Every structure is written in C-alpha cells, then in structure tokens.
Amino acid sequence: MLVALAGLTLAGCGSKTGPAARDATEPAHNGADVAFAAEMVPHHQQGLRMVAMATAHALPPAFAELTDRITVAQSAEVDRMQGWLTSWDEEASYGPDRMMDDGTMMRRSTAGTMRGLMRTRMGPWALGDSDLDRLAGSWPGDFEQHWLRLIITHHQGAISMARHEIVEGEYPPAVALAEDIVTTQQAEVEQMREMLRD
DSSP: OHHHHHHHHHHHOOOOOOOHHHHHHHHOOHHHHHHHHHHHHHHHHHHHHHHHHHHSSOOHHHHHHHHHHHHHHHHHHHHHHHHHHHHTOEEEEEEEEGBBBOOOOOOOSOOHHHHHTTTTHHGEEEOHHHHHHHHTTHHHHHHHHHHHHHHHHHHHHHHHHHHHHHHOOOOOOHHHHHHHOOOOHHHHHHHHHHHHHO
C-alpha cells in the first residue's frame, strides 16, 4: 500500500500539465511585442471602419476586391494579436473611444518604456476621427479618391509600426506577422497609387 501511494505521489510530482508547463514552452516576448500588438489592434480596427464606410458606396470591381481583401486579412490579424495580448495579460492600448481628434491615441497597456502616444511610431501617418469625419462628408464623386489617399496614409502608418517590431521585437510570431504586414500592405499601397487619378 505504501509503495502504491509513493508511486502516485511521484507520478503527480513529475506531471506538469498546468499553465507553468505551457509557459515554459512559450517563446519569450518583450515590451516591443506588447506595444506592437496593443497598437496594431486598434489601428487595424480603424482600417476596418474605413472599409465599412467604403462598402456603403457603389464600388468598381477592383475597389471592391481590395476592400474585401483588407477585411479578411486585418480581421484575422486582429484576432491573432488579441489572443497574444490575452495570453500576456495585456490589452489593446486604446480603442475607437480612446482616439483623440488630433490623431493621437492613449496607451493603456503595461509595456513599461513602450508607453506613450501612437503618433511617436506613426509620425505623419496617424489618422484621427476628424479625418474620417471629412471622408464621410465628402461628395459621392470624390469619395473613392479621398478614401484611397487616406487608406494609403493608414497603410504607411502600419508599415512604420511593423518595421519597428521587426527590429525591436522578440516574439517570433509577432515578428513574422510584422514582416507579412510590410509585404502585404506595401503591395496594396502600390496598387492604390495606381488606382488614384492623376
């Protein structure tokens, strides 16, 4: 009987199936990874809001295909990054209700030195609610061109943020996603520039 109990005790001590065991196999992440996900989630959400505004208009086939592609890609990326933030016990830095009119967005995550304003990463490419308000109020005949110019600026902001993650990030899935964002969104920027009228 004592031998059996000892065997059960040793088996219990040798079995690690809880969070600690999972954490041991999880790749390391740093503040840059947290900041990247925490900032890119609401940035993508703003882009999806712009796509939703576009779908309310009659769109040429190439335009509709572009908005569909952006919706599929960025919705999936938001889900991935929100999953990372949850597993890291972090949250998105700001949401649509946290965006200030000048385009800056307040950080709320605990990323230490990575706290601050989104504008520090996006520079001249940060968009605010005032930009989207002007887009919504544009004449139907001007909407497509206005939208293309704004979404190009929006993509350039995402590319800037992703490039920072590629250099500073440590979490392999986040760095890989950043590389995908640079490749995909740069190609979309080139396509949209061709769609703009001279």
